[in-house]
Amino acid sequence: MPAVGAGRPRWCVDGISPTMATVRVDGFDFEGLVATQRRPLEALARRLVWDAEDAKDLVQAALVQAWQRRSTLKDAAAAPGWLRRIVVHRAMSHLRRRRLWLGLSRVLLVEPEVVETTGDDVERNQHHRRLALALEGLSTKQRAAFSLRYLEGLSLDEVADAMGIDRGTVRVHVQRAVKALREQGVLPERESEP
Amino acid sequence: MTCDDVQQRLVTGALAAGDEAHLAQCRSCQAVRAGHGGALGLRGVELSRPTRVRATAVLARAGLVMAALLAVVTVALRPGEHVEAPVAAQPPPVALDVDADEWAAFVAFTRGVERDVYRDVVTADPVVPSYGALSSWVAPGSTLTSLEN
Numbered sequence A: 001m002p003a004v005g006a007g008r009p010r011w012c013v014d015g016i017s018p019t020m021a022t023v024r025v026d027g028f029d030f031e032g033l034v035a036t037q038r039r040p041l042e043a044l045a046r047r048l049v050w051d052a053e054d055a056k057d058l059v060q061a062a063l064v065q066a067w068q069r070r071s072t073l074k075d076a077a078a079a080p081g082w083l084r085r086i087v088v089h090r091a092m093s094h095l096r097r098r099r100l101w102l103g104l105s106r107v108l109l110v111e112p113e114v115v116e117t118t119g120d121d122v123e124r125n126q127h128h129r130r131l132a133l134a135l136e137g138l139s140t141k142q143r144a145a146f147s148l149r150y151l152e153g154l155s156l157d158e159v160a161d162a163m164g165i166d167r168g169t170v171r172v173h174v175q176r177a178v179k180a181l182r183e184q185g186v187l188p189e190r191e192s193e194p
Numbered sequence B: 001m002t003c004d005d006v007q008q009r010l011v012t013g014a015l016a017a018g019d020e021a022h023l024a025q026c027r028s029c030q031a032v033r034a035g036h037g038g039a040l041g042l043r044g045v046e047l048s049r050p051t052r053v054r055a056t057a058v059l060a061r062a063g064l065v066m067a068a069l070l071a072v073v074t075v076a077l078r079p080g081e082h083v084e085a086p087v088a089a090q091p092p093p094v095a096l097d098v099d100a101d102e103w104a105a106f107v108a109f110t111r112g113v114e115r116d117v118y119r120d121v122v123t124a125d126p127v128v129p130s131y132g133a134l135s136s137w138v139a140p141g142s143t144l145t146s147l148e149n
Helices: A030-049 A052-068 A076-107 A122-136 A140-151 A156-163 A167-183 B003-012 B019-025 B027-040 B055-077 B100-117 B131-138 B142-148
Strands: none
Touching (some): A030 A052, A052 A076, A076 A156, A122 A140, A122 A167, A140 A167, A140 B027, A156 A167, A167 B027, B019 B027
């Protein structure tokens, strides 16, 4: 097993490569984990924060955090869920900060810049825009639970694991989010499957 | 069984016995069921940020507000200026048309009054004998004595 204490992993900073070719920590391949999980994690982060650059930064910071705390992971099979949990927590903190800035801008009467949407389907873009505005009005936990459940397609148990809360609480967050969004008329009309 | 219970079971997709009967009557729960069904169709959708707040704009505005607040507090806490009490207006000097002799007599009179009122303290006065010579001073004269005899 190569030394892993000093130096930074190859994926951490471009151009700075540690001497190790493969980073194995307590029986699991950290670099292999990063290689397989980076894209899904970035997609997950994008679904939560709706910004590709922010999502990349979040995942990068989460990987650095995971690298620093790699010794706390006992079960290699739990590594993907562990990484997802770190990313979700960071994304929720990011959303809280963004919400704070938004609130501060409203108090100070600073008009937020409208981000132009790109794409050919104008009607769909408009609908997604209304959905995004409505989601921004929800609490951070409701928004994260809704995004993980419906946009990412996770089960309630997976959402609970990713958010670090119990299944019943996730159910409440999801129900309240659906109810609020439905009242605002931003959810598409479709009867649920039996 | 409350609406919240039914709606939470709805979003888990595991309805209990009797929920369908409740759903048939409850419009709120029907709306949540429709919302849940519609939301399931959102899988894979990537939303983009509808608005963006520039931190520099917020900080600039916050700086302005803080500066204004600071100015107000500074003015409010400034020590008050010393205000002079208003001075009563002096009456205009009276112009007198007095004859020079009369004025000289008036001045002499006022000086005499001043002299009498503010007399200097004296220890020896030729008019008033000293206390030791009082007996001889108040003693009856020889004429009076002769008359008595």
